[in-house]
Structure formats: C-alpha cells, structure tokens
Amino acid sequence: MTTPSVSLERPSYSEEDHQTWAALWKRQLPLAHQCACTLFLEGIEKLALDTERLPDPAVVSEHIYKLTNWTLGDAQNEYLGPTEWFEHIAERRFPVTNYIRRPHELEFTPLPDLFHEYFGHLAFFTDPEFADIAQLFGPLYLSAVDERQQLDIARLWWHTTEFGLIRENGDLRVFGAGLLSSIGEMQHALKPETPKLEFDIRVAAATPSAPYGYHEKYFIINSLDHLRQIVYDYAEMEGLPRPELP
Ligand SMILES: [Fe+2]
Numbered sequence: 001m002t003t004p005s006v007s008l009e010r011p012s013y014s015e016e017d018h019q020t021w022a023a024l025w026k027r028q029l030p031l032a033h034q035c036a037c038t039l040f041l042e043g044i045e046k047l048a049l050d051t052e053r054l055p056d057p058a059v060v061s062e063h064i065y066k067l068t069n070w071t072l073g074d075a076q077n078e079y080l081g082p083t084e085w086f087e088h089i090a091e092r093r094f095p096v097t098n099y100i101r102r103p104h105e106l107e108f109t110p111l112p113d114l115f116h117e118y119f120g121h122l123a124f125f126t127d128p129e130f131a132d133i134a135q136l137f138g139p140l141y142l143s144a145v146d147e148r149q150q151l152d153i154a155r156l157w158w159h160t161t162e163f164g165l166i167r168e169n170g171d172l173r174v175f176g177a178g179l180l181s182s183i184g185e186m187q188h189a190l191k192p193e194t195p196k197l198e199f200d201i202r203v204a205a206a207t208p209s210a211p212y213g214y215h216e217k218y219f220i221i222n223s224l225d226h227l228r229q230i231v232y233d234y235a236e237m238e239g240l241p242r243p244e245l246p
Helices: 015-035 038-047 057-068 082-090 114-121 128-142 147-162 183-190 201-205 224-237
Strands: 071-074 093-096 165-168 171-174 196-198 218-221
Touching: 015 038, 015 114, 015 171, 015 183, 038 057, 057 071, 057 128, 082 093, 082 128, 082 147, 093 114, 128 147, 128 224, 147 201, 147 218, 147 224, 171 183, 201 224, 218 224
Parallel strands: 071 093, 165 218, 196 218
Antiparallel strands: 165 171
C-alpha cells in the first residue's frame, strides 16, 4: 500500500537536532506516563517512533495511513491559515512542520515544532475513533457562513485537541497536544490553582488561544464521544449542516 499524495521532504538534521529530539523524549515521556490520557499512551506505543533520531515524515505518514487512513501534510514551518488548515483536516491529512526547537527551548517553544507534531499529536491519529472525530472538524469549519463561526470552530479545536483535558475514571488526564509537548505548560495546567472548566461550547468559543504563552484556563471533555458531540452540538446550535464523513 502506498501513501497517497504525500510530498514530505526530510531536511538533513544536525547531530544537535537529533540530541534535542532525544532529550525531549527523555524528559517528557515519563511525565506523560503520569499525566496523559490512555488514548495518548496507547497511541504512542502504536506510533513506535525512534526516540533517538528525528523521524522521516514519509515513513510515519505511511504508518499512520495503514492504521487510520490519515496522512501527513506539509505545514511549511509556520501556522497555516485556518481555512487551509481545516481543508487538510477534511481530507484526513495532518499538516506537520519539519523544524526542531533549539536546545534552550526544551520547556516551551511558541512554534509548533517536530516534537509538538509527532509526540503531541500523532499518537492520537493511530486511533480510528479519534481519527474520524478529528476529520469532522474539517467539514464543520468549511460549512461556516461567517468569520465568527470560523473563529468559534477553530477555538473548539484548539481548546480540545491542542490544550484540552479529559476525564478518565474520575481523574483529569492531559489530552491536548500543546500540553503534551510542553513540560512547562503541562505542569502549569495541572497546578491545582489553574482554572479548569467543564467544556461549555459558548465559553470555549469565546476564549482566545494563547499560542505564545501559557493559557489562563483549560477545558475538560469527558470522553471521545463528548468531543464528537461538541462538533454535532455546535452545528445544531448554529444551524449548520451536521458534518458527515465522506
Ligand atoms: Fe498542534
């Protein structure tokens, strides 16, 4: 089976880049075992990345394609525009960067680097249920009729897949990739004094993202089903078509 339409080049990385990648894994994986949700911990095993050497995107893309029919796309090393982003998502293509943070940025980097993409996000895309729910955000966003709805939907994605928490057996576990890939922000989010709110669509949609610093509050979902329901409920509240998988 060959992965469709992937043009992902692997830059030549320096030895220092590989060491940064390895150092991030060494720091973050033990913490993830304490704090991350089951979906992540099972997914990271299935992803089976080399923790010592930076990944080859084409190889990882093919691996994920075999598991859930998602592929990787090229994020061109910066934040894509939201419409372009959700066009990728609607096509079951997850855009990734190919840049690795500098050694002094181990705790936090404002740009989504390779560690954020591969460690934070890709474990989830090994799960067929998550993979289908994530895709629903594509048609939901693309059906929006104005900029307010577009911003709402982008924030619903942000406050779940990037910075969300999930309830498991009565405990809070980390769900969002932005938290999983940032030691600094994960610890900040889990402090008892940091506000954590039950997910409310209107409140989350009115809460700006904070891509260049830590968030002031975080939102809790109860399950993957809850995430799917958020997509359906938003469509219903706004009179948009219920998003379907093609
Ligand atoms: Fe991300």
